[in-house]
Amino acid sequence: MYAIQYDEDIIVVDAGAKFPDEGLPGIDLVIPDVTYLLENRDRVRALVVTHGHEDHIGGVSYFLKQLNVPIYATRITLGLIDLKLQEHGLQRETELHTITLDSELQFGGMRLTFFRTNHSIPDCLGIAFHTPEGVVVHTGDFRFDLTPVNGQYPDIHKMARIGEEGVLLLISESTNAERPGFTPSEQMVGKHMEEAFLKAQRKIFVSTFASNVVRVQQVVEAAMKTNRKLALLGRSMVNVVNVAMEQGYLHIPEGMLIEQQDINTLPPERVAVLCTGSQGEPMAALARLATNSFRGVEVLPEDTIILAASPIPGNERNVSRMIDNLFALRARVIYGSGSSTGMHVSGHGYQEELKLMLTLMKPKYFVPIHGEFRMLHHHRQLAESVGVKPENIFIIKNGDVVDIQGGEARCTRTVPAGNVYVDGLSIGEVGTVVLRDRKQLAEDGMLVVIVTLSRSEGKIISGPDIISRGFVHMRDSEDLIRELTNLVATTMRNLQREHVHQWSVMKKEMKEKLSQFVFARTKRRPMILPVIIEV
């Protein structure tokens, strides 16, 4: 999420979500901290969304719940946002505005114009903010596919015009800044897809992101050419394909789509299946097919599985486990992005494309965004190589503010920003303390020690009782548990002998004694929870 502010007007660009890594156990989603926008709620005029990928729309519903602003995006982007609004029951109160390449929006002193880019989803926009101070360009995600399958050419001439008129600041994405060269055209995928369909003797399963409408269309074409019917598996595949068809982005001939139950009734060489789960998500269609736990549909020997997506960093393990399972079913699995059979090309421009954008815009100032630090770093070097002054390039962190006044930019302020964790129904409630506890619990489990004291003499009248989970299997470790119990008992007796009666002190003492003993015996540090009950 980015915010462009001029005078009293703030335009928010995108409201994405990211998926938690293993450092965030139990967290479902990570969304942006919008404190600054809430503090300035009466200045926020609009949320403009560049395209419909999760990392750009996944946070929209959560944002709207806190700050209901009109949303501006292209038709398919709005269609995908609408699916999210439905889930969160926000459709009614949300104000949606469809924009096109030629739209112009005026907010206070800011005029917004748009240019088309290509990416792995249709109708992506770059945004030019025309302000009295100068023009600020936000590219959104982009590549330059000069032979796009869907005829959506990148709007190079418009970009050139914007550049000629002069760009004060370019904000450009950096995902593939480490990769030399130029992305292969999506046409490559279509070619390989068709070849694979021609070779296949039995059922074909293709998994890709449903939102990659062009790729889905290429699967449809391949199925047509080889006279196969097409089934859709997975909720998001069905939903997104329907949106794309209704809106006319996707064309599937009458009678080609079949229901799940028809997959087994038709001869295998007449069936193709489009399914979710290209990232190996355990609950998604393909992962369940790979373990033959998808009710009603079975992967049989010699079926062909095509993974038309590459694993997002962090998903490698799940994906490769899934591929192993599919091979174990004796399916023919086609994966990887090799130039000979590759079923995937990146939607993000490589170095030469990033340089092309920089060259078209020839900005005075440059802020690389959308990438890990090393990618931003490489993007900076690319900018320098095409003539942007090193001192005019800012690598910024979440919350950093770039102020431009009188044509001079400075990055000296920050505003509150960062990650908010969504866990189940709670937003932001799970913080670092809870996560730290979860990690410790995961590492070595825990020990609960309960001692019941008599209010009168303060003597132990029940317990110590010890419960452990995730530490040792209690049945196999009776001796250890017994020793721990005795240790607590002795500790308590000594405390009483020393007339120590504050619970805090007693708990602290129990905890210390236990953890020392446990670590010496097991080299492990379970969480230890002493409980004192007085009756």
Added chain:
Amino acid sequence: MYAIQYDEDIIVVDAGAKFPDEGLPGIDLVIPDVTYLLENRDRVRALVVTHGHEDHIGGVSYFLKQLNVPIYATRITLGLIDLKLQEHGLQRETELHTITLDSELQFGGMRLTFFRTNHSIPDCLGIAFHTPEGVVVHTGDFRFDLTPVNGQYPDIHKMARIGEEGVLLLISESTNAERPGFTPSEQMVGKHMEEAFLKAQRKIFVSTFASNVVRVQQVVEAAMKTNRKLALLGRSMVNVVNVAMEQGYLHIPEGMLIEQQDINTLPPERVAVLCTGSQGEPMAALARLATNSFRGVEVLPEDTIILAASPIPGNERNVSRMIDNLFALRARVIYGSGSSTGMHVSGHGYQEELKLMLTLMKPKYFVPIHGEFRMLHHHRQLAESVGVKPENIFIIKNGDVVDIQGGEARCTRTVPAGNVYVDGLSIGEVGTVVLRDRKQLAEDGMLVVIVTLSRSEGKIISGPDIISRGFVHMRDSEDLIRELTNLVATTMRNLQREHVHQWSVMKKEMKEKLSQFVFARTKRRPMILPVIIEV
């Protein structure tokens, strides 16, 4: 770990360890289940180790503690094993035998001969088991580097002779069975290393596996050519380099090695540092340098960092986080295995090399090993492509037994086998139950509910007390906790009204009521532990 048995004699090949993935929280190491060998302890004649990598020697000490057999390996392999025996205080009682390429060992009806392979560590062996039934060949890990830096040429002629005499069964590694072509020579790394050293203006840090002695030697050469002194950071780097020097595998000129404290006193352009941590291990030298938390040594702007290893699957995140941190220190970071600057080549043969091994050995039967299922699958296809009969190829799982009798092989039996988890000091004590608990605790934390009843009337005389960890931050969730407390109280009252007094029933009831309520309210499933105390 593999076991070759003929008649009454068993030879064990390798005793490796693997590192746990995120599915095994808190586990330190995974070692093989050796139940079968323990059941047949008086038949086990020897442990023969092909080379000194963790996945081949990491389990040696644990194995010896259960079954003390003589170990046979080449000099450097024994040197590395010895480091492990020291850690476990097993040096005295262990019987070590140095073998060379020309060694021949006789165990009952089995005669073992050896052939040299190249890999990313010196003195790797393949083993030929000559038995009256025929010859069984175990390749160990290998590649064919026809221009090896250290002059250790793969022993192609000996392999050819073995093949000519006839191989009944080939057991060959599969790590790179998915990669077409032929691995580039290690010389490529040396060339790029030298170029990087020539370009560097300030300190150079190189991280690689200490056991990759040849690569370490190439770092030494590059440092010599550019007149830099060399410091070693990280325990295993120091240990392994010492072993390699003592044994004459590594040659570092007199006076070139410097102490850690000299790193800062010498001019930066005169210093090179070899350090551990190429996998981004949080506690290893490089990761600590990357956050400038390595006492006494600092990474400064324009220092050069060379990652001369590629991340092992699963380590990608740690490695890329580390690279980000290094860039943030404004260091020049060289990583990746690109052919232009690549600082790493694989130690495992690609498809053409696997085919070369198969061609040299032309076995009747083939068992691909050492790889995930899809790699074994690809290796099978390679074997078929060079003429091994499909029905003579066995893809086996841990514990599967391939029996050969009268020249005919069958795979119908299994023996106990699998993973044993090492956690702290305990071996095998942490099982699936404990791990399942750890995962649940990590996902949603836990709730302990304690109710104290009077033995006389069975009334609640204290509590319900509720403690939560890893679920919600208790201070921020007092309302929720209060509601839960009331729910438990009501549940107990109802039970008493119905004269239910069995603890098991009461606990079950509390658990159900609580988990339903908690899930409805939070969509989370913390572990719920009801405790009843009677006084």
